[in-house]
């Protein structure tokens with residue numbers, strides 16, 4: 336066994352943490368997690384913390400879920416890995432069938448990878464190659480949305496729209512067209528949600544009309560733009576955008592890496608507006624937070640565009656070493672079965688309503704500018720001045736301070752800038768959920784001073 340001090344020392348010495356300013360990290364006392372138990376994380380000193388963001392949006396049934404642990408154990412005795420390049424394996428087949436069963440109708444093929452970024456990368460490459468092989472060689476661009484986040488690989492960053500993360504890489508990225516973000520609290524068109532008539536959709540339509548001959552696909556995070564700060568789209572936005580893409584012959588990529596598997600209250604966010612995409616990217620919650628896995632689902636139409644004789648070179652030349660990993664696929668199968676067996680989505684409704692009620696109270700805090708919620712995805716935007724919506728200066732790190740305060744009170748959360756994010760595990764009980772909300776409230780109150 337290693338002591339907390341030893342682990343902390345080696346951590347600082349050897350690990351470069353993601354999305355972390357390591358100069359700051361050197362000054363803090365890192366939290367070393369040793370175990371998980373239900374909805375709690377437990378550190379090397381035995382302290383317990385509510386897992387308030389589902390270990391970065393993946394945990395569904397809780398840590399140490401017996402059924403999931405057992406499936407991994409059983410599968411590991413059978414087979415831990417075998418390639419999907421030219422072969423297949425049992426869990427990969429069963430999962431593909433299950434995914435198609437639960438996905439919006441019309442999606443019929445599953446292409447595996449191991450993280451959200453690659454699931455997007457695959458959709459982009461497939462969309463592009465589909466048109467190339469169809470003979471529409473001019474179609475090389477994508478339309479994406481400001482404030483979109485689709486992952487960290489160069490392709491997915493190219494269609495991303497978060498300047499803070501993406502600006503520095505701009506010279507490396509391929510060009511695409513950006514439509515305004517449906518960020519109603521800070522409307523980029525300076526309009527009011529009640530009276531705008533979805534003017535951002537008109538902007539989107541203009542871009543589509545002007546550039547459609549050179550565009551292969553539209554990519555969007557349906558219903559909620561997650562990483563930009565849980566930006567909830569106004570009702571009708573998604574279906575309108577999908578309709579316009581359809582009318583103009585553009586493919587439609589729904590990036591449900593964050594929203595998929597119940598996070599918005601439906602199995603997939605697209606269902607909320609009866610949208611059927613040409614590509615559905617899923618990852619995060621697909622294994623309930625147990626192993627890395629992702630999938631890109633698509634239609635017979637797209638699949639058909641890649642068929643041909645070997646010497647036609649229409650093959651999709653893409654695949655990762657661990658594509659279709661049997662361990663990850665087996666736990667994903669059981670994860671999905673548990674949604675059904677435990678009526679997880681049904682049981683969410685009451686908890687979503689509870690959250691809605693509790694969250695209203697946050698407006699009593701003078702520095703809470705906007706509280707956004709869709710299902711179990713919550714963003715609380717803190718502002719220096721509520722009237723003018725003026726943000727806090729970056730160097731105040733107000734979001735980080737709130738999460739550190741919460742940690743002292745036994746909750747692990749992670750902010751997105753000045754947006755405090757809550758993304759509880761779907762199976763969380765009401766008592767723990769209330770405690771999570773209460774600690775978040777108190778932490779904001781303590782840090783902002785009112």
Ligand SMILES: *Cc1c(COP(=O)(O)O)cnc(C)c1O
Pocket residue numbers: 449450451452453455484485486487556561562590591592593594618619
């Ligand atoms: C997290 C996320 C990704 C990237 O997934 P990784 O597994 O981190 O590569 C892509 N799209 C959305 C919408 C996400 O939230």
